[in-house]
Amino acid sequence: MRPSLQVFLAAAAISLILHSSLALESYLTKVQNNEGKNSQTAANLTEKYSFIPAGIAPFLVELRGLEMGPCKIELVAPHSMPLITCNAASHSRQLIIVAFRHRATHLRIFGHYIMMWLKHARRRSNFALIVIEQTEDGRVFNKGALLNAAVKLATANKTTNFAFSDVIIHDVDHIPASDILNYAPTLSPRAVHFATAYSKKSYRIPYPNYIGGVYQLRMKDYVRINGHTNRVWGWGGEVDDFYIRMNANAIQVEHLRSGLYGGRYECLDHDASEKSTDWASVIKSSLKGGWKEDGLKNIAFKINSTMLVDADIFFETGNISQSVFKEKKFLGNSRSNLFVKIAVELLDNF
Numbered sequence: 159m160r161p162s163l164q165v166f167l168a169a170a171a172i173s174l175i176l177h178s179s180l181a182l183e184s185y186l187t188k189v190q191n192n193e194g195k196n197s198q199t200a201a202n203l204t205e206k207y208s209f210i211p212a213g214i215a216p217f218l219v220e221l222r223g224l225e226m227g228p229c230k231i232e233l234v235a236p237h238s239m240p241l242i243t244c245n246a247a248s249h250s251r252q253l254i255i256v257a258f259r260h261r262a263t264h265l266r267i268f269g270h271y272i273m274m275w276l277k278h279a280r281r282r283s284n285f286a287l288i289v290i291e292q293t294e295d296g297r298v299f300n301k302g303a304l305l306n307a308a309v310k311l312a313t314a315n316k317t318t319n320f321a322f323s324d325v326i327i328h329d330v331d332h333i334p335a336s337d338i339l340n341y342a343p344t345l346s347p348r349a350v351h352f353a354t355a356y357s358k359k360s361y362r363i364p365y366p367n368y369i370g371g372v373y374q375l376r377m378k379d380y381v382r383i384n385g386h387t388n389r390v391w392g393w394g395g396e397v398d399d400f401y402i403r404m405n406a407n408a409i410q411v412e413h414l415r416s417g418l419y420g421g422r423y424e425c426l427d428h429d430a431s432e433k434s435t436d437w438a439s440v441i442k443s444s445l446k447g448g449w450k451e452d453g454l455k456n457i458a459f460k461i462n463s464t465m466l467v468d469a470d471i472f473f474e475t476g477n478i479s480q481s482v483f484k485e486k487k488f489l490g491n492s493r494s495n496l497f498v499k500i501a502v503e504l505l506d507n508f
């Protein structure tokens with residue numbers, strides 16, 4: 159290659175990188191500055207990207223069944239367990255779970271961004287993203303229980319229990335913003351902690367054994383450690399308990415490198431309310447082996463509603479009308495990605 163061409167290509171690559179990260183930052187700043195204000199920009203954004211929870215009609219659709227590559231999801235009845243079946247070829251399908259409540263603006267931004275991110279040519283396209291929402295039940299948020307519920311749903315069919323080879327737990331307020339983040343399927347027995355550098359903490363990891371924000375492990379390991387605790391009510395702590403579970407089962411954690419060019423995420427703002435008060439006692443119990451009786455095994459919940467979003471069409475057209483959903487294309491078998499939002503009612507027996 160001629161030197162001048164090399165220089166040109168390097169410059170082009172650098173400008174592309176700068177451009178995309180600047181675009182992301184200005185996009186986020188714009189959205190956050192306008193959040194809650196009735197400005198023209200917010201209105202435009204809402205009009206363009208809003209799909210949850212008010213004004214959802216153009217982007218959401220309830221279906222009886224949907225095929226996603228080798229997998230199929232069927233809703234037997236609106237309030238029943240969706241039945242997810244996959245054939246043997248689907249062993250590298252990824253499951254991404256986002257526990258969710260109240261943060262509609264976050265989900266709007268995250269949903270839009272993560273789909274673009276995942277559809278990026280260098281990243282894997284066969285995934286199912288489940289946004290699992292806790293219904294208004296007068297109780298505080300229970301993230302661990304919601305995550306367990308999502309895994310339970312995704313593995314409900316016993317014959318294809320591990321059709322999802324691995325699972326990524328993803329906070330709704332974490333926007334991936336680094337090229338070293340690669341949500342590829344993992345075969346490694348080590349868990350991966352992605353969110354080691356997030357804007358809220360000056361791109362540093364807050365403490366050495368922190369694994370929060372975004373983390374990935376093999377589905378069989380998630381099952382082996384009995385998932386997350388169901389006993390932490392309120393925000394925070396369940397992830398430290400998860401670390402204890404991994405530790406008790408000799409699952410090592412690989413942290414991506416920290417710093418601006420590490421496992422970098424831009425965080426969406428929120429206030430720190432409804433903090434959990436019981437996490438320390440839960441961890442104490444887990445350290446004594448209590449994790450075996452508290453988790454995926456005894457999660458109990460009821461489906462409140464299921465909504466399927468066709469990510470491919472949503473993000474290709476940006477602004478689509480109801481009529482798109484009626485087209486054959488949408489109901490065809492060609493899609494490989496699934497974006498589903500499931501609201502569940504947690505039952506009180508754990």
Ligand SMILES: [Mn+2]
Binds near residue numbers: 329
């Ligand atoms: Mn947060």
